Amino acid sequence: MAMQSRALLGGIYRAARKLKTPSCSLLSGTRQSSSTSNGLGKLYELRIYQIWPKEMKPFIELSKEWIHLRTAHSPLVGYWTSEIGGINDVVHIWEYDNLNQRAEVRQALAGDSHWISSYFSKILPMMSRQENMLLHTVGDSNLVQPDLRGVYELDTINQGSCHQFATNKGDAKLLGTFQSVLGPTNTGYQLWFHSTSQKAVENQTKGHKEVGQATGHRRLLVSTPWSPLQ
Template identity: 35%
Template sequence: MLLLGALRRPLAASAARLARERARARPQVYASLATGPRQDNGIFYEIRTYDVKPSKMKEFVEVINQHIHLRTAHSELVGFWTVELGAMNKAIHIWKYDNFAHRTAVRAAIANDKDWQGKLSLILTCVEKQHNEVAYLVPWCQLGKPPKEGGVYEWVTFQMKPGGPALWGEAFRAAINTHINTGYTKLIGVFHTEYGLLNRVHVIWWNESPDNRAAGRHKAHEDARVVAAVRESVRFLESQENMLLVPLHCSPLK
């Protein structure tokens, strides 16, 4: 019996080691697959996308420009754009909230604002479809502003592999920083979704003009620093979509 016990102990130890090795080999499941680290406050951004009826785009823009002040009396508008290239008859706007309680209070207030509700009914007759997302600025990015008015914005949406920033955050940040450091374009903000399609990142860039953006893009494609950083980041990329945006006259970012 003593011999049998002695044999069982090394067998048990081997089994334990094998279990530990298998556990290390399995992909790790993180508690925060969707979000990962973010800024140390409750501030978030609601990104609203409207598909506008083609025959109503002019009317939609006019109503927004004339009456959006009724809505901004309740909460902060970051930017309002129409899409020029990459999609058609689409508008994107971003609203800033201190926390979810703040958004709830704002939604209640605008529901009881008769002036705004009257204009909203006009806006909605122009809209075919609405979509919203809640996103946080990534913790290493502050919301920026363009150096001057009159440029164009590039909205780039990256669908990353599941796993969150714990998986792809470092490589993604390196790729963004390389573009910033080369000076080919101006970063406005990097947003990571919390509600909506997860593992999605929206990056907003500013350029003086579409031609300026095209020239910078060609330089970036020939820059070894950019190529190396992007090559590392795309290992975690599932898809990418680019749109060129034009700000409305009422947009704070313009």
């Protein structure tokens, strides 16, 4: 089993390295993030849970009380509820050095009876759907922002036509641009900060003027009380 796991991880890393230098760059005029031993730099897991409507409030209350059992194992980038672009969804991003670290975290949580009884076993029936994607950053990222207070935007953009991502949206702050490694293929993601929801809408037109329209999906996100990004 251990040999099979190592072979699987090796195959993922080899495939991911091919994505590191796509035929067209995700962001024009930006340098690639520095790599670690896996050839990709930090890895990020984007998770989206859809919660049954009647369970949304209990889910938030449970998470507020017990999420510290999870954040003790690996860094949480941000945790949000989807205001527009998804109903009763929660969106969260976790950082890992590599997939070996992620496997160790999941193994530790599986053996943590406190985590399972207090939180995990209780939230499972609250969710109608779960999805996750493995990402790596492209260009510079600024994911640690302790002083921000506002709303966030997660753009999912299909890259089949080698679409260039926006690097400027009015007074919005670009926190990170990501490329998919596992999950949807030929897909990029951008995380933006806006001072208000209204500014998030106004800033969209300025981003469109820079690079034109693209197909994909856009979510307006509101931070949960335990999210590092507020």
